[in-house]
Amino acid sequence: KAMFSARLKANAQPVLADIENHPFVRGIQAGAVPTAALMVYVEQDTCFLDAFAKVYAGALSKCTTKDQMRFFEEQIRYTLNDEAGAHQILCDIAGQKLSDHQHAEQRPITYLYNEHLFNALRTGDLIDLIAAMLPCPWTYNEISQQIVDGAAPDNPFLPWIEFYQPQSGQIDDSMVKTLFGMVDELAIGLSKERQHEIEQRFLRSCELEYEFWEQAYYQKDWKYKN
Numbered sequence: 001k002a003m004f005s006a007r008l009k010a011n012a013q014p015v016l017a018d019i020e021n022h023p024f025v026r027g028i029q030a031g032a033v034p035t036a037a038l039m040v041y042v043e044q045d046t047c048f049l050d051a052f053a054k055v056y057a058g059a060l061s062k063c064t065t066k067d068q069m070r071f072f073e074e075q076i077r078y079t080l081n082d083e084a085g086a087h088q089i090l091c092d093i094a095g096q097k098l099s100d101h102q103h104a105e106q107r108p109i110t111y112l113y114n115e116h117l118f119n120a121l122r123t124g125d126l127i128d129l130i131a132a133m134l135p136c137p138w139t140y141n142e143i144s145q146q147i148v149d150g151a152a153p154d155n156p157f158l159p160w161i162e163f164y165q166p167q168s169g170q171i172d173d174s175m176v177k178t179l180f181g182m183v184d185e186l187a188i189g190l191s192k193e194r195q196h197e198i199e200q201r202f203l204r205s206c207e208l209e210y211e212f213w214e215q216a217y218y219q220k221d222w223k224y225k226n
Contacts, residue, residue, distance in 0.1 A: 004187035005180040029147040041216035043104035051114035062126040127186035135205035
């Protein structure tokens with residue numbers, strides 16, 4: 001019998017393919033992304049990671065084992081301390097100061113994605129939370145593996161790509177495997193309806209990952225902001 005995580009990954013293949021073919025991601029692979037797109041990405045990813053760390057912290061209260069708690073505690077530390085390294089790389093490429101881009105307001109997709117995560121924290125169990133959070137590290141692992149194959153050795157984005165490479169030890173592949181393993185464990189015995197609900201959270205996050213690249217690339221913002 002196939003694992004629940006295998007079903008999640010299989011159903012997410014169409015959106016994963018669209019993410020891998022997105023002009024922003026293609027631009028990273030080719031070594032050229034417009035500066036304006038890079039800066040919107042850095043600004044919005046900063047807002048997103050602040051929410052991500054809070055949701056990880058909320059996951060602690062839903063854990064039932066010390067091992068689970070230790071895992072989430074490590075992820076909180078990583079998100080707060082290490083992820084800014086990826087932003088620094090992009091700012092260096094764009095010739096921008098990171099400190100100038102760390103206090104932006106949330107744009108529509110960032111707001112929607114953050115609220116989607118907070119909803120899982122507010123209304124769901126640990127499995128709901130993990131399903132909503134997993135697409136971020138999972139799609140980044142997939143993207144980095146795909147683009148590293150096609151990137152030239154002098155590609156300025158190589159340090160960024162390697163930052164998300166499982167084998168570089170930065171974002172260890174075992175982290176994504178651990179989360180999928182937790183999902184499989186927690187999905188045992190759940191009703192079909194409940195599994196469908198969890199799957200929807202996962203697929204929505206995958207779609208929001210795609211929209212996040214869109215938002216940055218086309219600098220989408222609130223239409224009626226003052």
